[in-house]
Amino acid sequence: MKNLKLSFLSLIFTITLFNCSNGSTEEEDVNNLDSKKYYEALNISYGNDSNQKFDLYLPANRNLDTKIMILVHGGGWSSGDKEDMNLIKDLLQQDFPNLAIANINYRLADTNNKPYPMQIEDITSIINYLKSNKVKYTISENIGFIGTSAGAHLSLLWSYAFDDDNTNMVCSIVGPTNFTDPAYLNNTNPDLQELLDLYSINPETSYLEEVSPLHRVTNLSPPTILFYGGQDPLVPTTQGTDMRDKLVSLEVPHEFTLYPDAGHGWVGLELIDTWTKLKAFIEIYLN
Template sequence: MKPIKSLIILLLIVVTNYSCTSDSNSDGNDFVDLEAYVALDVPYGDDESQTYDIYLPAHRDEDTKTLILVHGGGWTSGDKNDMNGFIQLIQADLTDVAILNMNYRLVDEATQAYPTQINDITAVVNQLNANLDTYQISSDFGFIGTSAGAHLAMLWSYAFNNSDQAKMVCSIVGPTNFTDPEYLENTSSDTLLLLTQLYGLDLTTEFLETVSPYHQVTEDAPPTILFYGGKDPLVPVTQGSALQTKLQELGVMHEYTLYPEEGHGWAGLELLDTWSKLKGFINENLL
């Protein structure tokens, strides 16, 4: 699902450059003056892929919220650097927000998609919780995910948010329901082929429901904002519209935007519209 990268790159046109600097006193104690601070490739596990970048704003305190970014790439590829456009947007327009941009273990012959990648999100959340005092931030956070990363962010928020720390989740062209006939009844579907590669040839309905945010969402789900393209060759329109309907039935706060002429990513006025709506949603539900 690599076309989403163009969306992230084009986001750069709507922000100005922003830089963060770290601060340390002579004793090596960071955050003394609560200046802006950046730490790159922070390990959260033993695998080389288990790292994150963290960006802490100046003048933060125990009420400072964090946005966790989850990149796409079809569960088999991609990198946290693909989300750098969002970092610049957030730093320019949401100056009081901390940002955690994570990598996770990618699927290969030795690594299964589920529960490995969900476990990685849990490990990141656990490490963030263990460092709240060090980072001087709140335990509340929100997710922004793109494509496969949006699927993971929604699945974690709906099925693994046991301590109610995730206060909002954003899906940009994220798959939501792997039992959708648009997938299962379309033998030429690239996603159906990908599912067999990710989870094996013997896919049961029960398992596909387990890994589908649509089937895991409950009335306790955090507020959710959804963006989809009407001509997406990878993610059928029904992936967003069906979840939107279910969120409405459950009474979950949500917003849904469909760009009828767009695919797996977009630019121009639609791009500006996406960020405007997402920024407003973050302000309303996280900050």
Template sequence: MTIFSSCDRSAGNSSTDSFAPATAESKINVAYGNDSAQRLDIYLPAGRTSATKVLVLIHGGGWAGGDKNEFASVIPTLQKQLPGYAIVNVNYRLANQFGNHFPTQENDIKEALRFVLGNTKDYRISKDIIILGTSAGAHLALLQAYKNTDVVKPKAVISFFGPTDMAEMYNRQTNSYYQFAIGLLVGGTPAKVPEAYAKVSPINFVTPQSVPTLLFHGGRDGMVPASQSKNLKAKLDKLSVPSELVIYPREGHGWWGATRDDSFKKIVAFLKKHVG
């Protein structure tokens, strides 16, 4: 379901003297809230300063599944491609039949970002944040970037096959699991709770002031149709928001190998152009 495959890894915590040169650190399962799911991993590069940008990762899984370990296998690649960045990998509470419906996940992303922003001095990083998500995580990334700028307005947002118009996603969904997941997240169907669907759709919150946006999608995605990214791109273009859309015609809901390498190269180029 995702562009990234997971693997096991271990990392220890370390500390640095506030006056000594910053060394690389990994802080795993740091709590940003009281729930056991409200945890994040922080990868801090050596030599960081108050100008060090932060890449925030949000995993997919249909809002009801998934884990930040989805990104474990690509953290080293991201560190190599973006050596001057700190990386924050976020978990959030998952929707289920007993609760944690929207806006639980949206609120968790806001709290995670507040936590990071509140600790920039201790971590020796800047408040310049870029958000990247896959699938459901891309939906949450876009929602944060366009809707919740009172918490932080990121420098850019990157979406891998993220849903953008939830009512359209539900009504045109051919994948029964994803339709169920959407209904579970929002708390009903678009016909029954249209206001909720409006509030959970990133495309509704795009303005001329929205942040630069990089969109990736597979042309054969049978879970999140490529039209979700195409329609968002059309609205971004209409409002003159800097954006790029990359469609891989032969790919589905996730990709690996040379295509994934190409995605990383395009991310680096996009950030150099729009973030610096």
């Protein structure tokens, strides 16, 4: 089970990258921030739980039009950490130096604490925090999401069902989209089922639809880019193709990529292709 949960973590990025600077572990007095200077604050608290923290990276020469990319880690809703997204954060800082970045943690699920609505509420708390401090930080309310695996599911669900029109784009990398998929309902993998049971054991169909991005997307949902692996043992191909087809039917701007031989993550040329496509998508919708 441990290995299965670990496989829900973010993709393994093997590109050598750099960190822009070292940041403090506590938030500084934001009333005196100089918008002309780069700023970062690590482990900003937005709640009482030890996992209710996020890292914030603000570019130099920002203004009230500066957009924010939210990074949401994977881990089967029950493990993982924002550090798993640091290399994606580095890529963004390298190629999009004018973007602000929030790399977030959220409360982790267990048998006594279900992912929903707890983790959606955590994302809402972070977004509300950023909105409340937009003048102090010199940022806009416009955001994008990049999520991996369980974090991709949360990114899609929040953007489709809980956003108030500030999400400009959302990216799902191997994210579950539909808990009513027969490939999930009829699966025979006990380890996978243990993860799915975090949401509910023998749930009603209406509940499964409520927590499924496929059933919450509308024609007003933000532009969406999807990446999936054809040999993924945890997220069936139908999770991606059905989501793609729904976006087509609703005429939501989107892109979809399936790597036929990839599993729950990939490296090499496929990884380069992912970043190339994602970079172009960000340039159109968030940059």
